[in-house]
Amino acid sequence: MAGAFVGRAIELGVLTKRLERVTRTGDGVAVAIRGRRQVGKSRLVQEFCDRAGVPYLFFTATKGASAVDGVADFHSELRSSALPKDREVLPETVADWPDALRALAAALPDTPCVVVIDELPWLAEQDAVFDGALQTAWDRLLAHRPVLLLLLGSDLHMMERLTSYDRPFYGRADSMVLGPLNVADAGEALGLGPADAIDAHLVSGGLPGILRAWPHGTPALEFVEAECADPASPLFSVPETTLLAEFPAPDQARRVLEAVGSGERTHANIAAAAGSVSGALPSGVLSPLLRRLTEEKRVLAQDAPLSVQPGKPVLHRVADSNLRFYLAALRTAQEQTRRGRPAAAFRVVQRRWTAWRGRAVEPLVRESLELAAAAGRFPWPDTETVGGWWNRQFSPEIDVVGADRAPVAGRIFFVGSVKWLATPFERRDLTALQTGAPQIPGLDPAACGLMAVSLSGAEPGLERAGLDLLWGPADVVAAWRA
Template structure:
């Protein structure tokens, strides 16, 4: 990976805009930044602090630290920071957060500065008074100073709750959810293009924690081969850290997550996979777990059939491609890597790769088409939702449906197929698409278009008659470059 900072220009601009407002008003602003582990929150904020060239303090909470020790560590961070112009930092003998924040207020200059509180959920869970102390300090002491307060956290639900209406900091901070790098940023980070860049994005999940180890220009399978020789590789450790941080105990939630990761998509199959010798997991127990995984943890995505009629069943998938691949193949490969069997580990993942990639790329293709529709770069005006369609028997199952809204559309603009194979989309694929497209509720042969998403394009002997758009790896990447 290129050693320079790549991507995140939008986020840098948003933070700089807050600094500009602070400079004009003389009053503080707070931003809560949330995102999954290894998505690059700390790196983004450090880069911003370096570019801003303003006095700043960067403090990160330690999990499990006693409140008094956390306060002591915070004041030590203040003493080592650029705040206060080198003035001595008084000790907080009470070990309390209100006194620590009072000391912070005395150090803030009359010109703009930055204060970063990283791993905020850890500080909050260790001291029940932390949230209230921060709110009081912000209202009475800090917000009157020209300071940008950045609050970072990896537990998405905890960070959302921190600024919720029934919590002390409600209405006091803007929120910014940091997503993985987009496919074009992954291409820039790896020095790859086209189908190779898409493969790199699927393998890494767009996570900087994985991409930092990626040699520039190295294809995905060669990178995987190298990483299988290293038991400490981030390719394995990053998804492991995510699981240990958010799902530390082997409880029912973990079993449901693993059931989805093993390829079970429907509620019925997930219940069986997460059950015991006594039978599948009861629906009354499964429903709240799925809600926790999709809504609170946001580690699982729920997809519903998209058409002009309500459809069932919904299907579930692991939202992060890197974690998805970990459950599908990397976890078993890691067992081999630990025993020194690098060749066998690589072969194990390689055997799963083509079939796994064909399914994992579908959400990526859908999102790229949705963004292209919002940008007005598709042959149809009004495309704002892109999903798939299936009936209860999953026969047929259409990979792409473009519509004006979801999950029940007023108008279907296109129906399509994703064939992300090493061979081109051929005549049999075209005939199957044309035959099955008419099954989608809302399909109108006079107005509904057909889309082909193909890794290798169209077979030279396949007619394009009736096909309105061919979506290639280059098309997908180009959307994210705009």
Template sequence: MAGFVGRRAELRVLRRHLDWVREGKGDQRGRALLLRGRRRVGKSRLVDVFCAEAGVPFVVHQATRGEAPDRERARFLAEVGRLPFPETALLAGVRGVADWDTALRQLAAVLPDDETTVVVLDELPWMLEADPVLEGTLQTVWDRVLSRKPVLLVLIGSDLAMMERLSDYGRPFHQRGVEMVLPPLSPQEVMTMTGLPAAEALDACLITGGLPLICQEWQAGESRTDFLARALEDPTSPLLVSGERMLAAEFPAALQARHVLSVIGTGERTFGNIAARAGSAAQPLAPGSLNPVLRTLRDKRLVAVDVPLSARPGERDRRYRVADPYLRFWLAFLERGIAEVERGRGRLVAEAIERGWASWRGRAVEPLIREALARLLPDGRWPQVREVGGWWPRTNRPEIDLVGADRAPARDIAFVGSIKWHEQEPFDARSHAALARDAAAVPGVTEETALIAVSRTRCTARDLAAVYRPEDLIRAWPPAE
């Protein structure tokens, strides 16, 4: 199963749902599963492998964005007609139906009462875009007919917000499906897949975002520079084209949202700077125009919002960043380099990445390190820590990379820390002194607040409460299976 490192656990989850149907464990014979995850994370591949190994009849319908509903239904029924059941004769000569109610009931008529089957609707949000009535229709047909069959109905979607809303209270499919989220490959899985040591594997996470299609292109033990040089020789490489395809799917027409995302991806973090860059030279984008765009980007989980963590509420000093590490890398370096790669000059793009790598990585690695510490804590040393963040004032000076607290806003700050993610430079006495000086500015920090360090290489400073290295951080994720 090439390129499928780390997905054995997810396959087992799918098999458990299938066994639940096969063994008739519920008051309904069928089960609906809502599977969501970021684009290019491998949802379709996971389900394809599951279906191939399940040992039961299955049908997979892959939706097409923008497809007319009648054509979508015709393709769906053609796929249902290939199921190996005698009842498919009912569909002979049926080229189309007027609505999804009829199409789904035709599916139910074909499925047997005594044999388990799997039915997959891939990219359900695109089907709902074309025909919003489908959401209510799906609920009605599921309740009345489909749930009485021994069927595992898998509903897949990359629009995370829409997939989450499907099961909200008041929506037709509320409490009718089991939810499953497919995350990107974890840093531990990336380390296994690339054959890199911990520090280099964490750097690889910043480039690939844990997307399996890109990770499987990384040759075992290959250095970052060698991988980039090789990938940028090919204008069709997954590293180069995945970002374009992800954004084309997210923004078929929303040009302003796409532009604002690019502005954030090139490093602008504050509302004012984003508005200035997203507008014209003479006229920044007005708050009334920018706020709904940022809200859309947050709803799509493309942009994350960070607020400073301290004893004082920090909503006014929020900072924006591209949520997906791979997309952050693509927007910063690859988007504007596509034309060069297509001309056979990928070397120039690789050189530009190398020039900006240290500065970009120093900022990009911070969310990953905070997530790692949040997974590792609380522990015996920091039993009270439930939140890990950073702190900054309106002026951004000073900035504290790490704050560990009991909640947000904090009542008790357990530690503040600094990240030094350099190839050679250690966390030394000078770094320690700078951290001790700047920590005093954080609301809630006292003389008893501990100081910690995260270092990619060595730590030569003394009197730190804790030092975390790449090997410590990567243990925050369980080993790949």
């Protein structure tokens, strides 16, 4: 999909609606757009600016630059942009951010325009007065002018703080969270069928930075094999850059993330894997780290057993499937690639692929089921959340539980099993589901549906044995097209 812009119809529509409001009212609108690195924030906004047909300024901050350099770079971009209605009113230089933002206000045309400040958290790092200067300029100079102000940032916590109640810009900007491309858009961009589209999405995480390097029509393992000959491939460099940006030093937080990425899911196992020669990480150390990685950094996700009772244990996983794949297999493969051993690198991926994919696809399946239920294309339309269930012994472990709410359900509508293998869903798989499901607290076997989600279909006749619904790759992908 080299150079192509795909998907993002909803996001483009949201930005277009905000620009229409600016045009209709003549007043300014601010939008804070946050999303992880390589998710395509800058590309989305550039596409919007290109389509909008109005003058715009697109300024990108430089990490590590001084406050003086940041101000000077902004002013230089302003002077060279199509924005100024009269370049004669612009000063040759500006001293600080209040001066620079006053110059911006003076340059604004009387017709609608767009101002983009990319990597805004870096400006806040450079200059402690930036947030206050932005708020003052907005309130006094920009809010009643026909300008759409787009504030972009990859530091999710800092971008959330920008508009929180105790910060100067509180209540002044709408918020947009930009996630990766969904599996349907990724498959369309790459020209892949449903099963291959799901594999490609799991490998890439839906990140445009990787998908742009993906040859059209190439299945996931073929792409990975080809990239194993390239030490600088985005397949390696994108997750590596994310890891280094978020965790520049190999501290305890990074060890915890790596433990989860290697497949540890429970608190005890993560503590043991992330510990040192002196023993496992104490709970008083690990629990705050897990909260930080989940709530602040957003690199981990938590899954709790879904039933009518609170359940344990909570399981942890790496939220981004591309980073998850990197920690589980690609990082080891990359070491072989750097040593000029592409065949050995690909063998590492091959050995770990089936087990990794089988677990990694489950969150995607659950999201797809929720979307299908919300769209009314599902036998259990009252379903609002889909999770899984397990006990402390993980016997049984039910892959799919559909209910009316979470984290504690009021009613369970269906349960299911995910089998993402080359073999079909068989009678013994159905029997295991029928045997394990009644152990879920609050489940009524007489009123609960049974479903399977299978890569390779199902053994004939299972509908007569009690299977109510069978989903395949096409159903998983179709849920994202609704």
